[in-house]
Amino acid sequence: MRALGNIFRLGVKELYSLARDPVLMGLILYTFTFAVFTVANGVRTEVRNAAVAIVDEDRSGISSRIIGALLPPYFKPPRVISSQEMNPAMDRGDYSFVLTIPSGFQRDLLAGKQPEIQLNVDATAMTLAGNGTRYIQRIVQTELERFVAEDGRQSVLPAEIVSRARFNPNLESKWFLAVMQVTGNITILSVILSGAAVIREREHGTIEHLLVMPLRPIEIMLAKIWANGLVIVSAAVLSLVLVVRGVLGIPVPGSVAVFAMGAGVYLFAVTSLGIMLATFARTMPQFGLLAIPVFVVLYMLSGGMTPLEAMPEPLHTGMQFSPATHFTSFAQAVLYRGAGLDLVWRDLLAVAAIGAVFCALALYRFRRTMSVG
Structure with a gap:
C-alpha cells in the first residue's frame, strides 16, 4: 500500500508538472484537434478534381x-x-x-x-x-x-460481380484517415511525453531530490507511465467524440470504452519505450533526435498506412514484435468494425506481453540512470 501511495502521489506530481508546461499542453491540444481535422480534410486518397x-x-x-x-x-x-x-x-x-x-x-x-x-x-x-x-x-x-x-447488339455478360463496401460504404478516405490520425498521434505523444518527463527531471535537477527520498525506481517509473498515459487516453477519447464524431461528422460504430481500455494497455508499452529512450539522452534535443526515427518506424510500418501483407517477409515478421502493429489491428477492429473483446483479446495480449518486455528494459536503464545520478 505504501508503494501504491507513492506511485499515486508521484503521478499527481507529474500531472501538475505537465499542466505547467505550456509547450507540451499546446502540443497535446493541437495534435488531437487541429491536426486530426486538417489531415482528415486535407489528405485524399480517392480521386478528386483530377486533370x-x-x-x-x-x-x-x-x-x-x-x-x-x-x-x-x-x-x-x-x-x-x-x-x-x-x-x-x-x-x-x-x-x-x-x-x-x-x-x-x-x-x-x-x-x-x-x-x-x-x-x-x-x-x-x-x-x-x-x-x-x-x-x-x-x-x-x-x-x-x-x-x-x-445499337441492338448483345452486351450481357455471363456473370456480374456486385460489390458491397462494408464499414465505409462511400469509400471516403476521411473516415479512415481521421481515426488513424488519432491512433498514430497516441504513439507519437506517448513517446514524447514519457521521455520528456524523464529529461525534465534531469534538466531541472529534481532527479537528485528523488534519489534521497525513500522511493524505488519502479515506483517513479510507474508514476510517469500512469500519469502520462491518463492524459493521452483522455485526449484521444475526447478527440474521437468531439472532433471525429462531432466536428467531422464521421460515425464511429465501435465502443469508445473498449478502445480506451486497449489504448491504456498500449500506452503501458509505448510510454515504457519512451522512458527507455530518454535514459540514453541527456537533453531534450538529443531525445528528440533519438525518438523521431523510432516513432516514424512504429507509425509507418504498423499496418495503418501500408498493409502488412505488402511488406517483405522479414519486415512483416519483425513488425509482429512491435506493439504499434497489434494496437493498429485492435483499433481498426474496434472503431471501424465494432468488434468486441472476444475478437480482439489476442492483440491486447500481444501488446501487454511486448509492453512487459519494454517495461523491464526501461526499468533496468532507469535504475542505472538513477544510480549514476
Whole structure:
C-alpha cells in the first residue's frame, strides 16, 4: 500500500508538472484537434478534381459520350488536345490522365472488332494514378456497353460481380484517415511525453531530490507511465467524440470504452519505450533526435498506412514484435468494425506481453540512470 501511495502521489506530481508546461499542453491540444481535422480534410486518397485530357482522333458519337462521362467532382472538365500536345503537357504535369481514342474506333467497335483506347497516366502520384485508372476504366467500359446495347447488339455478360463496401460504404478516405490520425498521434505523444518527463527531471535537477527520498525506481517509473498515459487516453477519447464524431461528422460504430481500455494497455508499452529512450539522452534535443526515427518506424510500418501483407517477409515478421502493429489491428477492429473483446483479446495480449518486455528494459536503464545520478 505504501508503494501504491507513492506511485499515486508521484503521478499527481507529474500531472501538475505537465499542466505547467505550456509547450507540451499546446502540443497535446493541437495534435488531437487541429491536426486530426486538417489531415482528415486535407489528405485524399480517392480521386478528386483530377486533370484529364482527351486526344480524340475519332470525332465520333462514342468518343463524345466518353468525354461527357468524365464529370466532377472526380475529374475537372476534360480538355481535348492534339497528339502533338500530349507529351509536352504531361512533362509539365498539366494532366494526370490523357485518354487517346484512335481514328476509326466507333467503326471498328460496331464491326465487332476489339479496338483499343490508350490511357496515359502520370504515375508520379501513385495513389491518384491507381485509383484514377480504375475510375476511368469503369467509366469507359460502362459507356461502351451502353453504346453497344443501344445499337441492338448483345452486351450481357455471363456473370456480374456486385460489390458491397462494408464499414465505409462511400469509400471516403476521411473516415479512415481521421481515426488513424488519432491512433498514430497516441504513439507519437506517448513517446514524447514519457521521455520528456524523464529529461525534465534531469534538466531541472529534481532527479537528485528523488534519489534521497525513500522511493524505488519502479515506483517513479510507474508514476510517469500512469500519469502520462491518463492524459493521452483522455485526449484521444475526447478527440474521437468531439472532433471525429462531432466536428467531422464521421460515425464511429465501435465502443469508445473498449478502445480506451486497449489504448491504456498500449500506452503501458509505448510510454515504457519512451522512458527507455530518454535514459540514453541527456537533453531534450538529443531525445528528440533519438525518438523521431523510432516513432516514424512504429507509425509507418504498423499496418495503418501500408498493409502488412505488402511488406517483405522479414519486415512483416519483425513488425509482429512491435506493439504499434497489434494496437493498429485492435483499433481498426474496434472503431471501424465494432468488434468486441472476444475478437480482439489476442492483440491486447500481444501488446501487454511486448509492453512487459519494454517495461523491464526501461526499468533496468532507469535504475542505472538513477544510480549514476
